[in-house]
Amino acid sequence: MNDTRDPNVRESVSESPEAVESTGVISPHFIAQFVGAVGDGDKPYLWRKAKELHPADMADLLEHLPPEAFRKAIHLLGKDLPAETVAELSDNMRLEALRELTDAAVTAMIGHLDSDDASFLLSDLEDDRRVRILNKVSATDRAAIESSLAFDDESAGRLMQRAFVAAPVFWNVGQAIDHMRTVSDDDLPENFFEIYIVDPAFRLQGSVPLSTLLRASREKSLKEIMKEIKASIRPETDQEEVAYLFRQYNLASAPVVDEAGRLTGMITIDDVVDVIQEEAEEDILALSGVSEAGVNQSILSAVRARIPWLLVNLVTAFFASTVVSFFAPVIDQFVALTFLMPVVAGLSGNAGSQALAVSVRAIAERDLEGPLVRRAIRREALTATINGTIVAWTAALVVLAWFHNPTISVVIGVSMMLSFTWAGLVGILAPLTLKRLGADPAVASSVFVLTSIDMVSFFVFLGLASLMLL
């Protein structure tokens, strides 16, 4: 894929210029070379590349390997595989890599990671292996990881790291800076953007961005320059809520406090960006009836991720068939109706998908709340009716020209208008109802919406045809 190289982006990731050709595009030549080295068991070459490449690029490279080469590369690298690279691998590949690594190698990795990434890796392991490895890491790390794992999978408690900088409210700028200079690297996060100000009981009082701290004179009290915390987050807070707060208030990092208001952790934007991406991706896939996807997904897991919805849809499709079968007499007499069935159902289905996609997104963005709900329902109903009118009577004209039968033409016009209005209404009401019932609006809506539109269109179209033609 050399031809997709973007001339506007220059890379200086590694000393070997051929490695990563352009961002995200790893050259086939480099992959072939790497696969060759894996085949030869050339450990020094693999070690060098693992050191040179950015962990995210190294993870991409590993993901591009054929399955056997991937396993062998992990095995050869062993404990020299950077922990950050493993953390950057996609879900399936990370599991695979952890299976290939020894307990000793995983234990060494855990020690190198921030507590959020460490518990992320460990959460993938079987229970007994996790216990075995946790028993080998330092007591401090173990405590941090265990308390992180105690929180729900998609909660702030999992996203947050235990390493952050806190300063007492009575300190001045100079004291805070001196404290940071003396504290050991291991006790600080790799990168941070603000420090937190706490009272003697460790209750959060405010934050001071590093850019403010740097510019203040050493004598200034922290209390004077600290900013109010926009929205404090609890460890139990859902990750979607966290993502919302970061976006709403343009945050780069945020503190997490317990029920007594005591500072317990810090969440940084890089973890939140992953959440934002994941949530949007889940909606796209869910709207199309896919429960999970990934580049390196096996065929078996792709089948498993898609077959449930297809089987549900098979049942609902036969409901639509049954509706059609009621109208056998009119179809028998006017075979032309069968040519038009796909037009009525297909177009109404599309109008429904449009309303559904807009509503699901608006719900995810928290734009469908309070007084805006009624306005949105009105808009969807009217938009569908207007579009239905335009499309229905265009279709009616085409049908008139095709069959020279004004009655069939009126039947298709009226029935399309009605089923479009239905499509618009159900496209917004189904996700709103599901949300009110506590279900994920994206996952379950498609089935209900599209089946009901199919059934309504066939019923209205063939029913009207029976009334007017028989």
Add this chain to the structure above:
Amino acid sequence: MNDTRDPNVRESVSESPEAVESTGVISPHFIAQFVGAVGDGDKPYLWRKAKELHPADMADLLEHLPPEAFRKAIHLLGKDLPAETVAELSDNMRLEALRELTDAAVTAMIGHLDSDDASFLLSDLEDDRRVRILNKVSATDRAAIESSLAFDDESAGRLMQRAFVAAPVFWNVGQAIDHMRTVSDDDLPENFFEIYIVDPAFRLQGSVPLSTLLRASREKSLKEIMKEIKASIRPETDQEEVAYLFRQYNLASAPVVDEAGRLTGMITIDDVVDVIQEEAEEDILALSGVSEAGVNQSILSAVRARIPWLLVNLVTAFFASTVVSFFAPVIDQFVALTFLMPVVAGLSGNAGSQALAVSVRAIAERDLEGPLVRRAIRREALTATINGTIVAWTAALVVLAWFHNPTISVVIGVSMMLSFTWAGLVGILAPLTLKRLGADPAVASSVFVLTSIDMVSFFVFLGLASLMLL
């Protein structure tokens, strides 16, 4: 919507606790009170709220107002409306607000914003009004805004701000800190996370995160502690590329350099988060044939955003009709076939949508590149074939039980298997081909994919029926 309040999130945004009940949920009571104040022309109340609330919350509040109250509120607030609030409004509402504001008010706002936000606001205005306003702002601001507006709409040049901190490579930590303490607030970005190190020709050499700078001793040379720049960005770089780099390398900010490698701007993560969100949203909507959406979209613009795809689909639906019409003889004799047409076409269509959603996401995530393409095509084809086999023969059994006609049962089984395989292949090949042709894979794929699946299913099903039943 008081019942949706999340007990895990506490808000301390404003001094009036009733204002924002919980994140993102503005109470109906508060809106009513605000609408009342707008109706009474109570300027002091509006000013107070505009000052108390976070700009993002104030923007949400304004978006929840009925259209007339919105316009009146903007008019009453005038130049006291915080510039950041206007920047946070959704597209339609921002345009509306700018229309309501006087040139003097807009000019004052421009002066308060970073250059990226200022040019964002100005890009919405008609050409002559923009020129008029630009003539009133300071020469420095004007130059920054004009050069920003010269870049393409979705480029790094638009995202970047001109305010950043650069230090010569021969300085030490103390010199850099002293420089930042003395420079005026107006010349610095509101918040920043790293400083950039340049040579005497202002060519970028590296970056120093503030957390590193703070902890280093004053005598340390910047050269010693600076980090290599992972991926340098040019002003022409597409915003999707920028978002990719931020995600890949977990960046909080990144420098932008010109063709000679000279530092020209800085992009911060908050702007990139918006891009990530937008791009994912565009894909969701595009896959459902919606070109644009928003809470406060008018019915007219909702119609305009959706009707084009419906009209295209009307044309393609008649292609499918034509396919059906070829087989009138067999339908005439076996009316049961019409009951089953929706089953064959509907389920294959779903299998196609699944493949499409997975492929469009993989392309957006840059996971479908190089050697992974062939593997993905193979996976989609096999997954569709396996799912097709399961679904087809389940359907065949149902049909056998329903019609007691083994031939029809075989016809539906074989034709569903074939059309599923087609659905899987076209679901991945269409977006890949569109991408290779330089088109947006999400926008154009649905039409091609779903129409071709409809036509293939009807052709295979009815064609096979003609061969075996007539």
